[in-house]
Amino acid sequence: MAGLSSANRSEKNTSRRLVDRFTEWSLNWVPDSMVFVLALTVIVYLMALVFTDHGPVELVDDFASGFWLLLTFAMQMCLMMISGFVVADSKFVKSGIIKLVDWPKTPKRTMLMFCLVVGVVCWFHWGIGLMLSIVMGKQIAVRKRGLGIHYPFLAAVAYSTQCIMANGVSQAAPLLMATPGNFLEKTVGGLIPLTQTALSPFLMTFMVIQLFAIPLLVMYLLPKKENAVELDEALASEFAHVPPATGDVKDLRPAERWERSPVLPTLLALVMLFWVAKFFWLNGVRKLDLNMVNFTFFAMGLLLHRTPQSFISSVKQGVNTTFGVIIQFPLYAGIFGIISNSGLAGVITHWFISISTTETYALIVVIYTSMMDFFVPSGGSKFVIEAPYILSAGQHLGVPAHHVVNAYSTGAQLANNIQPFWALAYLAAFKLKFQDILPYTFLFFVLSGIMATIAFLVFPTGL
Template sequence: MSTQTLSHKPVGLMQRFASACTTLVQRFLPDPFLFAAILTFVVFLVAMPVTKQNPLQMVDAFAGGFWKLLAFSMQMALVVVTGHAMASAPVFRRGLSSLAHSVKTPGQAILLVTTVSAVSCWVNWGFGLVVGAIFARELAIRVRGVDYRLLIASAYTGFLFWHAGLSGSIPLALASGSNLEAVTAGAVLSPVPVSETLFASMNLVIIAALFVTLPLLNRSMHPMPNEVITIAPETLDNEVKTDQDESAELTPAARLENSVWVSRLLAALGFTYVISYFYENGFALNLNIVNFIFLFTAILLHGTPKRLIAAVAEGTRNTSGILLQFPFYAGIMGMMVAKGPEGSSLAGAMSDFFVNISNEQTFPLFTFISAGIVNFFVPSGGGQWAVQAPIMMPAGEALGVPAAKTAMAIAWGDAWTNMIQPFWALPALSIAGLSARDIMGFCLVSLFVSGAIIAMGLLLF
């Protein structure tokens, strides 16, 4: 990447603040793996006196949880690999290029990538994470003078919308009614429809406010021309090229490797299932079906097995952070939920603290804040629900707060601090070829502004 020098313009307040946050993050934010290691040590040391467990018990809790995200880690690795494979196909590249063709200025690029990512993440978080990062890369190729770091950060801020959207795990868990009485410690006995969570007026107002504010906020943070960090377009050209001497005689094996019919038949098989799935389940996206669609789209668009294999091999190089760090977060989650002799866990103690200082008016706000804090250590929507629902839901019921509002406060808290939690940024960073330090300064500003908007929504509605 390089610094682009253009004409001088007055420096805005938000630009100065974003620059200060970026400098702070660059100096003090460790590598995401070290961030996970530091969290591990912190939880290990704090959990012992809080839960009255000894070091060996905490080691057992860490090791007991270490491999519990294996399936999820594989899903997230495949999000990166299949997303990269699909995006590197020439036809897909041309489609993104057409979408980006009308964008002429850095400000327009930031507005568009934030909007596309927000809508995509609201529809499905896995789809949004990949599409936002891929589209940001394409805009970096097309738009002169746009800051590459801010493009990727803007794409990532769309992730704020996921837990208030169609793939939000907490509202969907409430609507399904599965094991609700046990999970909520008896506070919720029957399903809560999405009309009271996802499509409630409070949630829709918060979404609308963020949808208007975030694109404008991100655009206002664009660095001054002499501080813009650009990237050479040729370094982002991920179109797959395979070595093939067309004049050489092809062996039977080589003919199969370069056969479009193998790919077409596989794609027909895959998309037959996709059509059947949506016919039977409606528009119910999950990570498995998203990865399935990405993979078979890549198979079709690359045309031949040889091109697909090359694309997957290139995309696999970007999965190292996920494979290394996710088990450590699973270990942290294991220590967070491990209960001592008195039946208390560190996650439970943190939630109890906020319950004890709440009343009917402030309870949703403190639930939101507590969920944001717990999310640093349990960065999983399902894990967050399992940890906090047995504490916050009965407390909300006792204070007269509707179950739907308490649940959405947890959901918004879980999404909120993702802005400065590297765990979920890893897929986007892998696709972009950046480090967490490159984008987290901008995301820190988004954290402050979005937190104020969500808090006001929870207090006023």
């Protein structure tokens, strides 16, 4: 037994060293996304200079012509991120989270509930899911102390479930392709409704299978109670702290009374939600697009917060999540301008065609975009770069554009499990290091990667 224990310790130490080295490499060599978009601009410019007949000045013209192309898309993405935060930040949602957390009484049932709730919510809206997974995870850590739930494992499950199940109706690429007037509408010969992408039989089946596969892996990996490291007392006190209520202020000015009144937000929210109900009654989900999603969650945010003061306070916090989109999307649009206008898209398309067949192309897109995601972790901005050539190559190979979008959105989620960019919000919230969760998130990456490989090889052009 002593020899076995020693061998196990040696194996764990070796695994730990590998994890530490990988994490150190990521943190040392994967720069902030702003640095990467600047570097990528230079790389694409040089590629176009070498592989196309556009000269240095013409390429600058190409960059400038595309620079403002994504202003509408950037605003749409900002509203999606803010509206998701605002809904999840409401008192109603937070009180519901506490009731859900208190319902299961065992570690396995708690983790099962956690995976299913986070998975379903993330599929509907990744922004709400991100917030909910953090808030619910911290509540589980506090309220389930003594059950033996390993704290780093809990944080890893929160992160990986969000990464995997975010490939739903709020993903940027499918919503963009369904939105009238998008900059790729002419490229693919029209709109691609969500019923062919996020709501397609292929992707819906794939996501349902993943939704059930995640809890199975969680049950298998769940550390035993005797090996669990729970939340310490100091963090438990910090997470459980409730700020004191401000109470009603007497002798308010009329303007202050309106700021605290639920009348106007509730009235507007009900009118907006009535219109949403009418839209779905007349159109179903086929015409659902980015604008409709934002409209719906904007109304829900108003209704849930009730007062202008609460709503605006939450919006101010949510705006902090959008600075990358605001400042980086014009640069990505400039890159798109170079790729599209210089002819570089055709060159890269030819490269893809040369290494692909109809049967393998969708999987190649999954792998390629997963690799790119390690450096450009925003699915929306990365799609701007990749779309001109991955969609064109798919058309040449006979792979439907909607299935290329499905392959892209699936691959865009994979690398998030093993790179630290999107994990930063979780690490800050749970007070952990990336090294603490990577051993578990890597296994989720492997599971999701295997399932994606099988799905896109068996159905290379969709169902």
